[in-house]
Amino acid sequence: MKEEIQRLKDLQEVDLKIGEIERAMAAGKDKLESRKESIGKQKAEIAEFQARLAEGEARRRELEAEVEDVQLMIKDRQNKLMKVQTNREYQSILKEIDDAKSANRQRDDELVRLLEQSEYLQKKIDDQAALCAEEEAHYNDDSAQLEKAAADLEVRMAKLQKTRVAKVKKVKAALLRKYEQIREKRGGVAMVGVNRGVCHGCFMNVPPQLYNELLREDRLHACPTCNRLLYNLPDPEESA
Numbered sequence: 001m002k003e004e005i006q007r008l009k010d011l012q013e014v015d016l017k018i019g020e021i022e023r024a025m026a027a028g029k030d031k032l033e034s035r036k037e038s039i040g041k042q043k044a045e046i047a048e049f050q051a052r053l054a055e056g057e058a059r060r061r062e063l064e065a066e067v068e069d070v071q072l073m074i075k076d077r078q079n080k081l082m083k084v085q086t087n088r089e090y091q092s093i094l095k096e097i098d099d100a101k102s103a104n105r106q107r108d109d110e111l112v113r114l115l116e117q118s119e120y121l122q123k124k125i126d127d128q129a130a131l132c133a134e135e136e137a138h139y140n141d142d143s144a145q146l147e148k149a150a151a152d153l154e155v156r157m158a159k160l161q162k163t164r165v166a167k168v169k170k171v172k173a174a175l176l177r178k179y180e181q182i183r184e185k186r187g188g189v190a191m192v193g194v195n196r197g198v199c200h201g202c203f204m205n206v207p208p209q210l211y212n213e214l215l216r217e218d219r220l221h222a223c224p225t226c227n228r229l230l231y232n233l234p235d236p237e238e239s240a
């Protein structure tokens with residue numbers, strides 16, 4: 001049984017390393033994914049600013065055309081003014097010209113506001129685009145780094161998988177089944193040490209009687225709290 005326990009310990013050690021590599025791979029991908037998301041958000045913001053800018057520009061062109069039309073109309077009315085016969089007609093045209101001029105002044109005010117808005121939006125777009133370019137450069141760096149790291153991790157992973165196959169072969173089928181069942185339920189950890197009466201899977205005390213039996217290593221015991229398989233784990237100072 002001592003040997004069986006050792007083989008399970010060895011297998012668990014390999015499985016923990018595999019788990020570590022899997023987490024490292026996932027963390028790298030997560031980091032990259034969140035950068036990508038942030039870049040996407042910034043691009044959407046830029047697109048929104050650009051849409052508002054285009055809207056403003058369209059309105060500006062519309063207003064400019066209106067101003068021009070009204071100016072022509074004013075000129076036309078001013079010519080008419082020289083030819084009118086009656087005072088009433090004269091006053092009427094004069095009012096028309098005044099109203100038109102006042103309307104054009106309002107258009108001019110709006111044009112100034114639109115121009116300011118354009119400048120503001122353009123600056124926003126430029127700033128955001130610069131930020132975005134920076135983030136994209138980071139993303140590309142990270143991406144290249146991650147690819148390199150992933151290649152290294154995959155090499156290590158392949159080696160570990162090979163080792164695992166060899167370790168698995170040495171464990172009896174019934175024990176392996178039990179080990180795999182617990183591993184699946186208990187976050188990848190099926191075999192844990194007990195140190196000073198404490199299970200290192202759930203950090204609860206195991207009964208003293210169980211602890212004593214554990215030291216004998218004549219059969220496999222499970223933690224009464226977390227159900228993980230147990231082995232005796234001496235203090236590091238003692239084993240060193």
Ligand SMILES: [Zn+2]
Binds near residue numbers: 199204224
């Ligand atoms: Zn436990």
